[in-house]
Amino acid sequence: MTAPLLRADHLTRHFKIGGALSRRMLHAVDDVSFAIGEREIVALAGESGSGKSTIARLLARVYAPTSGEVYFSPGDGAEPAPLSSLRSRRARLRYSGEVPLVFQDPFASINPVFRVSHGVLRSLKLHRHELSGRQRQAEAARLFDVVGLDGGMLERFPHELSGGQRQRVGFAQALAGRARLILADEPVSMLDVSIRIGLLNLMATLRDTTGVSILYITHDIASARYVADRLIVMYAGQIAESGPIEEVLADPRHPYTQLLVSAVPDPRAPLSVAAETDQGEPPKVIDPGPGCRFRFRCPIAIDICATITPELTGAGAREVACHVAQSGAEVKAF
Secondary structure, eight states: OOSEEEEEEEEEEEEEOSSTTOOOEEEEEEEEEEEEETTOEEEEEOOTTSSHHHHHHHHTTSSOOSEEEEEEOOSTTOOOEEGGGOOSHHHHHHHHHHSOEEOSOTTTSSOTTSOTHHHHHHHHHHHOTTOOHHHHHHHHHHHHHHTTOOGGGGGSOGGGSOHHHHHHHHHHHHHHTOOSEEEEESTTTTSOHHHHHHHHHHHHHHHHHHOOEEEEEESOHHHHHHHOSEEEEEETTEEEEEEEHHHHHHSOOSHHHHHHHHTSOOTTSOOOOGGGGOOSOOOOOBSOOSSOTTTTTOTTOOGGGGTSOOOOBOSTTOEEOOHHHHTTOOOOOO
């Protein structure tokens, strides 16, 4: 990994559920630490409800963390500064331009009343005060060209574009604020399979040509392998395993990562039923007690898994939160 652009330390977000007198808490994200380097695409993978989107909203400052801190490098070789220190409106506005969100639904993320140029021009006016009106129009056309759209599409309305084209408009809006880290929350999950590869190629191209980093949130291991440099696997609000994506997928050490990999169909092999061996209860994230949260579905769980929460440890770039894997035993659950 290159020099950290963003670092999350022990990031936690809990939500109160129930009535006014209720003390029940939903542990959406629990004690999560990771880093994203310059010019790096990091895939954050896991099933629905694992906390992936909550992390994106914590990084985008939509939610305030219950505890923990996020550090972001201002550039020019300066040390990363905590987001809690962003007091002024100018500082918060700069951060929102440098760390924008690209949402999952391309049909709901663009205002249908305005032409598609509206969002890009508004972002340019908000984050780049030095540009005149004519310069903003020229820059908007350039950004459309960067994301693979014709400049003439600026005058179209959202209903005149396909889902893939609308998602490209979302990336153009993100780039308008001089983005350094794009938080892409499942940007291809609602698109046809035939056009997903184009968006994945776009993310790789943006990384190579503009130097932007990307946090690619997905539940699709296959697409993550295609585009990402590193993989972070989440389960029930905690990180199960992380490391260089080829190493993790070639030798998954956490049983949950093995389950995800076994569920990816291999066109060269006969139909596999390995993923169908997954049994047990869904993860408990409302007032969970100590212990591994995957133990109810894990076929190799041992006694310590029920009493002590495994910490994310490892050697080098590979880290895993599994008592069995940390003991040195061979882990082959699925």
